[in-house]
Amino acid sequence: MKNLFGGVYKNKKVVITGDTGFKGSWLAIWLKELGADVYGYALPPKREKDNFVTTRLNEIIHHEDGDIRDKKHLLDFFKTIKPEIAFHLAAQPLVIDSYNDPHYTFETNLMGTVNFFEAVRETKSVKVAVNITSDKCYQNNEWNMGYKETDAMGGKDPYSASKGCSELITHSYLNSFFLKEGSANVASARAGNVIGGGDWAENRIVPDFFRAIKNGATLFLRYPDATRPWQHVLEPLGGYLLLASKLFSEGKKFQGGWNFGPRDQDNFSVKDLIANIINKSGTGVYDIDKVNEKVQEAGLLKLDIAKAQNYLGWNPVLDFDETVKMTVYGYTDENSHDNLYEKRVKQINEYLSIAAIKNIAWVENG
Numbered sequence: 001m002k003n004l005f006g007g008v009y010k011n012k013k014v015v016i017t018g019d020t021g022f023k024g025s026w027l028a029i030w031l032k033e034l035g036a037d038v039y040g041y042a043l044p045p046k047r048e049k050d051n052f053v054t055t056r057l058n059e060i061i062h063h064e065d066g067d068i069r070d071k072k073h074l075l076d077f078f079k080t081i082k083p084e085i086a087f088h089l090a091a092q093p094l095v096i097d098s099y100n101d102p103h104y105t106f107e108t109n110l111m112g113t114v115n116f117f118e119a120v121r122e123t124k125s126v127k128v129a130v131n132i133t134s135d136k137c138y139q140n141n142e143w144n145m146g147y148k149e150t151d152a153m154g155g156k157d158p159y160s161a162s163k164g165c166s167e168l169i170t171h172s173y174l175n176s177f178f179l180k181e182g183s184a185n186v187a188s189a190r191a192g193n194v195i196g197g198g199d200w201a202e203n204r205i206v207p208d209f210f211r212a213i214k215n216g217a218t219l220f221l222r223y224p225d226a227t228r229p230w231q232h233v234l235e236p237l238g239g240y241l242l243l244a245s246k247l248f249s250e251g252k253k254f255q256g257g258w259n260f261g262p263r264d265q266d267n268f269s270v271k272d273l274i275a276n277i278i279n280k281s282g283t284g285v286y287d288i289d290k291v292n293e294k295v296q297e298a299g300l301l302k303l304d305i306a307k308a309q310n311y312l313g314w315n316p317v318l319d320f321d322e323t324v325k326m327t328v329y330g331y332t333d334e335n336s337h338d339n340l341y342e343k344r345v346k347q348i349n350e351y352l353s354i355a356a357i358k359n360i361a362w363v364e365n366g
Helices: 022-033 071-081 095-100 102-122 158-177 205-214 234-250 270-281 306-312 320-335 340-357 361-365
Strands: 013-017 037-042 062-065 085-088 128-132 185-191 193-195 219-221 230-232 256-260 286-288
Touching: 013 022, 013 071, 022 037, 022 234, 022 340, 037 071, 071 102, 085 102, 085 234, 095 102, 095 158, 102 128, 102 158, 128 158, 128 234, 158 185, 158 256, 185 234, 205 219, 205 270, 219 270, 230 234, 230 320, 234 256, 234 306, 234 340, 234 361, 256 306, 270 286, 270 320, 320 340, 340 361
Parallel strands: 013 037, 013 085, 037 062, 085 128, 128 185, 185 256, 193 230, 219 286
Antiparallel strands: none
16 A cells, blocks of 8 residues: 555655544545654544544544644644655535524634634745545536536535635635745545444544434434535545645645545435435435524535546545445444454445546556
C-alpha cells in the first residue's frame, strides 16, 4: 500500500484536524498504512464507540487535544510539527445541531477554516493543504442534476450555509496568498453523504439504524424520500488522498474545488438505503416519522464528479449495493473482540482489491 499515490505519503508529516471524527479517523488509518507520520488535532472523541477510540488510534498516531477555534494553539501545533501536508476536517458536521446552536456552528466552521489557513500560511513547511467541506455547500435548487464546482455556494440551514462560507474562505485564501510558486498548494473537497463502520454521531441515519437494532427499537425515518449521494467513507478519502498527492507532485494546476461523489445512477433515497441495510444485515425495522417536527433539509442532492474523473482520473469504486455491504460489515466488525484497527486496514485492502478487479485506473496508476 505504501506505493499507492506514487509513494507521496511515505515518511511525510501529515496533519489532520478533526482526526477524532468519523472521516478523520479513517483518513488517519489509511495515511498510517501509506507510511505517513500522522499528527491529529481535534476535540476529544465524544463516545466510547467512536472509531478513534475503538481502533485505539491514540496509541498509533500522534494526537493532541485542541479546539479549531483556538488560533494560537493550532498555530503553535503546526509550527512545532512542521507538517508537509495538511487536511482540514475539524467541523460541526450536523444539520440538526446547526439549528440547535447556529453560533457554535458558524464559529467552528468559518473561523476554524480561517485558523487552519492562517496556520498553513505561517508554517513554511506545508506544501499542500486540503479543506474538506460538504456537498451541502452548494445553493440547493432541488435540481435533478449534479452540482458542478462552478455552481453557486449557498445553504438555507446554518450547517449548509457555514460550509458554503468555508468554501468562499478557501477561495479567498487561495487567491490572496497561495497563487505564487513556492507557496502551499491549496484545494477544497466536497463529498456526498458518507457512511461506514465507526460512525456513531447522533441524528445520522445509519448510526441511528444500528442504535435502534441494539435497543430493539423501530427506526423512524424523518425524510424517507430524500435522495442523497451515499458513498462509503473510503470513496471520498481515496479522492482526497489522490488530490493531495497531485498537489504535492504536480502543483498548482490542481488547486481549487473538487467534487467526490457516487456515479449518477447510484443516488438513492433514505428509504432505499435503510431497506438495503436491513436486507444485508438480516435485522431491523423502520417506519415513517409522521409526528415529530422536522427541520428544513434538502429533498434532492447530487454531485457532478466529471471534473475529478477527467482531470484527476478519479472514479468511484463501489456501486450502491457494495457500499451498503461494506458499511454493514464495518459495523458488524465492531462486535468482535479482534483488533479493530486491523479490521479497518483489512477493509481498506478489500476496497483496493475491488478497485483492481474493476480496473479502476487511479488505484492501478496511483
